[in-house]
Amino acid sequence: MKILVVGLGLIGGSICKALKKYTYHNVTGCDINHDIEYAALRDVALDNIFDGNLKGFDLIIISLFPEASEKFFADHAAEIGENTLITDVCGIKGKFSERMKKIANENSLRYLGIHPMAGKEFGGYYNSTADLFVKANFIIAPFDDSTEYDVLLLQELAKEIGAGKIVVTTPENHDKMIAYTSQLAHIVSSAYVKSPELGLECGFSGGSFQDMTRIATMNEKMWTDLFMQNREHLQYELDTLIENLKKYSSALKDGDAEKMKALIAEGRELKEENLRHRVGQPN
């Protein structure tokens, strides 16, 4: 296939590198920063730098932040060839995907979103890597009228770049699940570093502190956009967590060891059950 990747950040750059490492597809890339386009060409992450002609691609993968993805598609949909499938890699689907679909329909184009569940605590092209998607979960979120062919095309692509479990779900269910598995984790991490003890912790921490705070470095522009587009689901998950945390706080306040033991046991059992269902799944 002839593939165009729009935006060579952590995800776009990693897709290009993975495509060049693991497939024979012809990869064209573009980035607002031309130095990065040249860097990607030198890294053999691309076959070509985009020349401005949007015709002739089998697949366009828009790898920009949500707002920029919509703007790019709206601005350029009319220039895209009719046999091209358009996708995006945003961590939000739901209404965002519906707006993207509307642009596609108005221009007689095929669109459906994907979300590779991979990332790093630091973004940008220079942190991208060909193996970012290896064994990572990969979500495809088609619409009722998406064709089986388009879903299969993206499933094959996911397999080619090494994805682990590939899930096909609705844009709405994607958002509901991602609020819990990813967005809530980012909020917790961000809030966790706001203790007065943070500046004093050097030498006092183990792996669990690192795990809790690793993703607090998230980019505020992108994540605000993601959170705000998924407000309802995310607030539900966050308030559920706060309510659960309050139970532990009460047990501490009351000095109720039996209550605390029951709360911890409940969590342990839930996590063990969760692990049993994930056998062979690294993520």
Add this chain to the structure above:
Amino acid sequence: MKILVVGLGLIGGSICKALKKYTYHNVTGCDINHDIEYAALRDVALDNIFDGNLKGFDLIIISLFPEASEKFFADHAAEIGENTLITDVCGIKGKFSERMKKIANENSLRYLGIHPMAGKEFGGYYNSTADLFVKANFIIAPFDDSTEYDVLLLQELAKEIGAGKIVVTTPENHDKMIAYTSQLAHIVSSAYVKSPELGLECGFSGGSFQDMTRIATMNEKMWTDLFMQNREHLQYELDTLIENLKKYSSALKDGDAEKMKALIAEGRELKEENLRHRVGQPN
């Protein structure tokens, strides 16, 4: 040195394995489960199985849960030789250490506690490993009247088994810091798995979900004991976190993107500053 390790669980077992792998100390071990003593002897994690004679050791490392550590020491202090330094590896110091010190004083023994900041989400001898402490932080919590010799002896031991940053602090400060870096993380992890979405998450998660929930498998008996002995510090940290999480919830509820962006930026800056101070420190 002749070293006795009491309790061959994850930490005790790993100490034995590390001592045998990295040092020439003579290692004796005992466990309530005799099968594990024999397993440790077969694994060359021990030189000898404990024969009941507590005389003649240079160092006794009590590697039991807090309550059992106190009981062991109280029950056997009178049998311990006078040239023996006694330590424990509990994740609590403060008043626990004071009680241990009292037993030591009453029996003219030397005691001071340590806390190797290493662990795994699954405990027990069969998860122990010689490299558990490699590059891990290691806390030594002496009293005002502890001798420099005893602190140095434990610092050397920590270095020998591969510890990273070795911190000497008061038992009280240990508890304050550990409430934040370790105990709070365990509560968050335990509460995180209590969303109705947990059972549905398979295929929808990335590394951040795993990071958040890894330690939810903690043993409720040990951690209840640790939490309850550090109630005040832990409740302060937990309530601080809950208050901070509520700010994100308000921003979501109000649809206040600027507020959300500021909250995320604040967390990012704090974490970046924290990382700068940890250069070369894996934990």
